[in-house]
Amino acid sequence: MTHARTLTVATAVLGAAGALLCLTAATTATATVTPAGGPDGRPGSVHSVPVPVPHGADPGARALSARTTGPFSMIGLTWDDPKAQLGGTAQIRTRDARTGLWSTWRTLDTDARTPESGGETAAGAVRPGAQPLWTGASDGVQFRATGDGLPAGLRVELVDPGDPVTPAAPTAPDAPAETGLPPITWRSWWGADESLVRSSPTYTKETKAIFVHHTAGTNAYQCSESASLVRGIFLYHVQSQGWNDIGYNFLVDKCGTVFEGRAGGIDKPVKGAHTYGFNTDTSSISVIGNYNTATADAVVRSAVARVAAWKLRLYGHDPAGAVTLTSGADNGYYTTGQKVLLARISGHRDGYPTECPGSELYAALPEIRQTAAAAG
Secondary structure (H helix, E strand, O other), rough: OOOOOOOOOOOOOOOOOOOOOOOOOOOOOOEEEOOOOOOOOOOOOOEEEEEEOOOOOOOOEEEEEEEEEEEEEEEEEOOOOOOOOOEEEEEEEEEEEEOOEEEOOOOOOOOOEEEEOOOOOOOOOOOOOOOEEEEEEEEEEEEEOOOOOOOOOOOEEEEEEOOOOOOOOOOOOOOOHHHHOOEEEEEHHHOOOOOHOOOOOEEEOOOEEEEEEEEEOOOOOOOHHHHHHHHHHHHHHHHHHHOOOOOOOEEEEEOOOOOOOOOOOOOOOOOOOOOOOOOOOOEEEEOOOOOOOOOOOOOHHHHHHHHHHHHHEEEEEEEEOOOHHHOOOOOOOOOOOOOOEOOOOEHHOOOOOOOOOOOHHOOHHHHHHHHHHHHH
């Protein structure tokens, strides 16, 4: 049976739930330092800080007291059970490494995204997690969480993407103008450390559909920082969550710059880790930022449309058309084997119970489909 519908997500955005208990139990930071960053810059690293389970206190509250840390510019939260949801609100505040001032409390987007099981990692367990938040240069953190059934093994992940990449020249040619594909910032140019990729790419038969995402977090970044954000997301996906590689096939920043995502060839049907249940025969484009309230500028919409049009037309598909896909997992929205009618250019929320790609970017998808169809 084919199931067709346009999803309007009614999931409430997690916000502050009143005064949260801020415990002062100390913990020891466990640092996992790994080389990353650009070939011209300082290597990046990920520092994992376990969140202690309080003894004799409210079991629905966890916290880290304010502390000095090593340098980081991105923060996330992971936990042990790949099937568990956070089931509460998680907030952080960070200390600016340049001014010494603490930020206000910010709520992490706990919309966990899990890759399909079966081969995503070469070894080790996959850890679900909140969406990473760009903080800028920071050297201190405080954390608090509250809710029923907080999962075991909470870890605050402090990601230092290393120094910005400043290559003398691209290491691969830009796409010819006649293809319609925008210029690409290749992996070697944004500084992917290929030694961290856990296994070779997996290829599917073709690309039948594109899923559009947002990375959530914040829009308060400079486009000159975008390569560092992509590098940070790569480190978070691989080092903190145990994925093979960055989950998205393409990323687009708020200035319309396109980044090569998962390795394996942008013109190949590389299987990503982006839409649980629908990673086979699909590709993904994630816009860097939070588009629940922010409007995607014309340059962003154009870049997404051009990449989607180019990718789909490699396989002879109309970007304004539809396709029936079969769910590969019970993902909380569809069941394994269920046939689903989707637009060729769909939002993440069309295939998975999530707010992604944000209400504003999702509302722009009809225009993006029209632009992609005209790009041929």
